[in-house]
Structure formats: C-alpha cells, structure tokens
Amino acid sequence: xxxxxxxxxxxxxxxxxxxxxxxxxxxxxxxxxxxxxxxxxxxxxxxxxxxxxxxxxxxxxxxxxxxxxxxxxxxxxxxxxxxxxxxxxxxxxxxxxxxxxxxxxxxxxxxxxxxxxxxxxxxxxxxxxxxxxxxxxxxxxxxxxxxxxxxxxxxxxxxxxxxxxxxxxxxxxxxxxxxxxxxxxxxxxxxxxxxxxxxxxxxxxxxxxxxxxxxxxxxxxxxxxxxxxxxxxxxxxxxxxxxxxxxxxxxxxxx
Amino acid sequence: xxxxxxxxxxxxxxxxxxxxxxxxxxxxxxxxxxxxxxxxxxxxxxxxxxxxxxxxxxxxxxxxxxxxxxxxxxxxxxxxxxxxxxxxxxxxxxxxxxxxxxxxxxxxxxxxxxxxxxxxxxxxxxxxxxxxxxxxxxxxxxxxxxxxxxxxxxxxxxxxxxxxxxxxxxxxxxxxxxxxxxxxxxxxxxxxxxxxxxxxxxxxxxxxxxxxxxxxxxxxxxxxxxxxxxxxxxxxxxxxxxxxxxxxxxxxxxxxxxxxxxxxxxxxxxxxxxxxxxxxxxxxxxxxxxxxxxxx
Numbered sequence: 001x002x003x004x005x006x007x008x009x010x011x012x013x014x015x016x017x018x019x020x021x022x023x024x025x026x027x028x029x030x031x032x033x034x035x036x037x038x039x040x041x042x043x044x045x046x047x048x049x050x051x052x053x054x055x056x057x058x059x060x061x062x063x064x065x066x067x068x069x070x071x072x073x074x075x076x077x078x079x080x081x082x083x084x085x086x087x088x089x090x091x092x093x094x095x096x097x098x099x100x101x102x103x104x105x106x107x108x109x110x111x112x113x114x115x116x117x118x119x120x121x122x123x124x125x126x127x128x129x130x131x132x133x134x135x136x137x138x139x140x141x142x143x144x145x146x147x148x149x150x151x152x153x154x155x156x157x158x159x160x161x162x163x164x165x166x167x168x169x170x171x172x173x174x175x176x177x178x179x180x181x182x183x184x185x186x187x188x189x190x191x192x193x194x195x196x197x198x199x200x201x202x203x204x205x206x207x208x209x210x211x212x213x214x215x216x217x218x219x220x221x222x223x224x225x226x227x228x229x230x231x232x233x234x235x236x237x238x239x240x241x242x243x244x245x246x247x248x249x250x251x252x253x254x255x
Numbered sequence: 256x257x258x259x260x261x262x263x264x265x266x267x268x269x270x271x272x273x274x275x276x277x278x279x280x281x282x283x284x285x286x287x288x289x290x291x292x293x294x295x296x297x298x299x300x301x302x303x304x305x306x307x308x309x310x311x312x313x314x315x316x317x318x319x320x321x322x323x324x325x326x327x328x329x330x331x332x333x334x335x336x337x338x339x340x341x342x343x344x345x346x347x348x349x350x351x352x353x354x355x356x357x358x359x360x361x362x363x364x365x366x367x368x369x370x371x372x373x374x375x376x377x378x379x380x381x382x383x384x385x386x387x388x389x390x391x392x393x394x395x396x397x398x399x400x401x402x403x404x405x406x407x408x409x410x411x412x413x414x415x416x417x418x419x420x421x422x423x424x425x426x427x428x429x430x431x432x433x434x435x436x437x438x439x440x441x442x443x444x445x446x447x448x449x450x451x452x453x454x455x456x457x458x459x460x461x462x463x464x465x466x467x468x469x470x471x472x473x474x475x476x477x478x479x480x481x482x483x484x485x486x487x488x489x490x491x492x493x494x495x496x497x498x499x500x501x502x503x504x505x506x507x508x509x510x511x512x513x514x515x516x517x518x519x520x521x522x523x524x525x526x527x528x529x530x531x532x533x534x535x536x537x538x539x540x541x542x543x544x545x546x547x548x549x550x551x
Binding site for chain 1: 305309310312313316317320321323324327328414438452468471472474477498499500503504505506507508509510511512514515517519520522523526527530533537541544545548549550
C-alpha cells in the first residue's frame with residue numbers, strides 16, 4: 001500500500017508538471033479577457049481584512065465586493081465620504097469588470113460628496129468649500145477613467161465622464177473627446193455622437209472642425225435638426241463669417 | 256438460470272456502473288441532503304430584502320452575486336461531504352464487501368460511486384438555478400411594473416425596461432453555472448481519491464477543505480516559485496510541491512466575471528472545461544490505483 005501511495009504521488013507530480021504550462025497560459029488568457037489588470041495584493045488585504053481577503057482568494061470575490069458595497073451604502077446614510085471611498089476602492093479592485101460599481105462610485109463622489117462639501121456649514125470660507133468640491137469631482141473623474149481602462153467598451157462610463165467634464169469642470173474640449181470615443185463604442189446610444197459635436201462646438205480653437213461636424217449632422221435630415229444643433233450651427237456661422245450663400249437657413253426658435 | 260450462466264462476464268459493464276451510481280444517488284437523497292436548499296432560498300430572499308433601498312441594477316447585481324456564490328459554496332460542500340463518507344460508510348455497513356464479493360470490479364464500483372455524486376451535484380445545482388431564476392424573475396417583474404408607472408409610454412420607458420431585462424438573467428450565466436458544477440466535480444473526485452487511503456471521513460474532509468483553500472492561492476505559489484527571487488531552496492521545494500500537487504482552483508472562478516458583465520470567450524470556456532475533465536480523469540485513475548491495492 002505504501003508503495004502504491006508513492007507511485008500515486010509520483011503520478012500527481014508528473015501530472016502537475018504536464019499541466020503547469022497549460023494552466024499558466026490559461027491564467028494569462030483569462031486575466032487578459034476577464035480580469036483586466038486587477039491584482040489581489042497586500043494593499044487590498046489591508047483594506048478588506050484577513051477574512052475578506054481569504055474569501056476573495058477562495059473564489060468568493062463577488063460576494064466580498066457585494067458585502068463592501070452594502071457597507072458603503074450604510075456609510076452613505078451617515079454621509080461618511082472618506083469611508084465610502086475606502087469601500088469603493090476595495091470593491092472596484094475586486095470587481096474591475098463591473099461597470100455599475102465604477103459608475104456608482106464616481107457618481108457618489110462627483111455628485112453627492114461634492115455637493116455635501118460645498119454646502120458644509122462647518123466651513124465658513126467659500127474658497128475652501130469650492131476647493132473641496134473640486135477635489136470630489138477629481139475623485140469621480142478618477143473612478144470613471146480607471147473604470148474605462150478596465151471596461152473600454154462601456155458606453156455608460158464614456159457618457160458619464162463626458163457629462164462630468166461638460167457640466168462640472170466645464171471642459172468642453174475633453175468632453176467632446178470622451179463623447180466622440182463613446183460614440184464609437186458598439187451599442188452606444190444614438191445621442192452620444194450629437195453630444196460629441198455639440199461639445200466640440202464649445203471647444204475654443206476647434207470651431208472650424210465643429211462646424212463641419214454640425215453641418216454633416218444637419219445634412220443627415222430632419223431627424224438630426226434639433227434645437228441645440230440649429231442654435232450652435234447659427235452661432236458658428238456668425239463666428240466663422242460663413243459666406244451668405246453657404247449659410248444654412250436657421251429658422252427662428254419657436255416661442 | 257442456464258441462460259444467465261451462459262452469459263459471459265463483461266470486463267466493463269455500463270449497466271453495473273449505472274446500478275451502483277443510481278443506488279449511490281438514492282442513498283444520498285435519503286440522507287435528506289436537499290434540506291440545504293432551504294438555506295439557499297433564505298439567502299436569496301435575504302439578499303433581496305437587504306438591497307431593497309438600492310437601485311434595480313444594484314439589486315440584481317447583489318442578488319446574482321449572492322445566489323451564484325451560494326451555489327458555488329453549496330455544491331462544493333455537498334461534493335466534499337457526500338463523497339468523504341461514501342467509502343467509510345460502505346465499509347462500516349459491510350455493503351462494500353457484499354458488492355465486491357460479486358463479480359463487480361473495483362473500477363466499476365468506484366466509478367459508479369463517483370457518478371452517483373456527480374448526479375447529486377447536477378440535481379442540486381439544477382434546483383438552485385430554478386429557485387434563482389424564480390426569485391430573479393419576480394424581481395424583474397416588480398422592477399418592470401415600477402418603471403412602467405414612473406415613465407410615460409415612449410422611447411425612455413423602452414430604454415429603461417431594456418436596461419432592467421439586460422441586468423437580470425442572461426444566457427451568458429449558463430457557462431458560469433456549468434463551471435460551478437465542474438469545479439464541484441473536481442473537488443468530489445479529489446475527495447474520493449483522498450478517501451481511498453484515508454483512515455476516517457473527518458481526515459478526508461479536513462484535508463479536502465485545506466486543499467480547496469490552498470487551491471485558490473496556488474497561482475500565487477506557482478508565480479513565486481517560478482520567479483527569480485532570493486527564496487531559499489527549502490522554500491522553493493515547498494512552493495514547487497504546492498504548485499504541482501494542488502489543483503489550480505482559480506481557473507474555475509469564471510462566474511464572478513460573468514456576473515460583472517464580462518462575456519467569457521468560448522475558447523477560455525472550452526479550455527477550462529477540458530482542464531476540469533482532465534483533473535477528474537487523472538484523480539479518478541490515481542484513486543482507483545490506490546483503491547485497487549487496498550486490503551479490505
């Protein structure tokens with residue numbers, strides 16, 4: 001029996017040697033296709049604790065991420081933004097391919113936390129409140145940018161990042177760039193390509209390029225001739241001194 | 256009687272394997288192992304209640320994660336606990352001697368036992384999937400009804416309803432569920448291998464659980480073993496043994512990524528399935544090799 005056990009151990013060792021290169025290749029492929037760039041390392045262990053880390057390693061990564069997400073929701077009710085960020089960082093590290101987590105984490109930071117910071121009554125100086133607000137916008141931007149690095153095919157993250165640049169940072173050039181990338185993503189909503197052109201029209205130095213894009217949209221027919229397009233087209237025609245015979249006839253806005 | 260005596264004895268008989276497998280399944284079902292499904296149902300309902308304040312997308316995400324995680328835990332536990340007691344129970348009740356006294360080769364006996372456990376795992380997983388689909392469908396209908404009340408008819412309502420349908424059960428979950436079964440099958444075969452030489456069920460269960468945990472850190476050990484680092488020779492030998500003897504169970508964790516929305520390429524799915532089948536075959540053959548020389 002002892003001899004059989006030794007032979008069995010030898011067989012398992014040989015099997016291990018044979019499967020080793022195959023398993024390593026499969027792990028590389030899997031990491032590239034599914035679990036992009038995420039690593040369960042010691043910094044994560046500090047964030048989620050010993051048990052959470054062990055559970056994450058034992059194949060219950062999604063469950064640990066959910067538990068932390070639920071914890072973040074509880075913390076949100078107490079408006080502890082710092083604690084929420086710690087949870088969000090761990091959740092997005094555990095589940096980098098889940099668009100929902102990146103999207104919601106960003107929204108909590110650039111919308112909820114930033115408004116709370118601006119309306120913080122404990123801080124009398126407006127300059128400091130504005131600074132804090134902007135810092136939360138940056139945190140939201142960081143989640144969206146990292147989310148896109150892990151999910152480059154997500155139209156939702158492109159749209160939200162574009163909207164963040166447009167509405168909060170008022171950076172229309174960046175917004176135009178992100179919307180344009182979002183419009184190229186498969187299954188992106190129809191309006192994203194319009195938003196890209198609208199934002200380009202507001203980007204200083206790109207008026208000629210934007211005019212070309214808006215005109216191209218206009219020429220696609222009635223469906224694209226929306227009030228914003230007509231208004232922007234009219235403004236650019238004036239700004240670029242487009243000759244009268246080349247101008248598009250813009251109807252006056254309806255009362 | 257004459258005709259039976261005239262029938263030549265087959266070296267391998269699928270009918271005998273089937274008889275052992277169906278008896279094993281029946282024995283396990285009689286042990287009321289399916290009671291754990293109540294716990295599964297409670298988890299599903301619990302997850303729905305905890306997430307009641309969240310958005311629909313978050314609710315569906317948590318529900319899918321909790322349900323599929325629970326499926327993974329329960330099938331693994333069932334695989335280990337059911338397999339660990341198969342041989343000791345048969346020895347204790349003397350059933351093993353009765354069966355092997357007949358012209359039943361040990362190979363068929365062991366294969367029948369394993370297939371019985373595989374069938375049990377498949378039935379348990381199918382029941383869990385059915386419960387999961389019912390809970391998810393109920394939540395989907397609630398979400399759709401609430402959305403219909405919130406939006407006027409039009410493209411916005413259609414888009415919102417489409418987003419809800421997309422976030423619930425999707426066909427892409429099927430490969431993930433299949434891999435959950437395969438992982439449990441690998442663990443069951445490994446447990447059977449351990450039980451062919453183990454002295455008790457407790458020993459088999461403990462070793463199996465330890466291997467399960469180490470199996471999930473095996474890639475880290477492998478990476479460290481193969482990397483150029485100042486680790487001592489003894490450490491390197493230990494890491495090599497862990498890498499070569501313990502299965503890489505992280506290869507079977509596809510479901511986390513599928514729930515997160517990632518589509519598993521067919522190539523990766525097929526390779527994972529092939530790896531699982533290879534583990535099952537090798538562990539079974541090694542287990543049989545030990546069992547064949549066991550003094551009963």
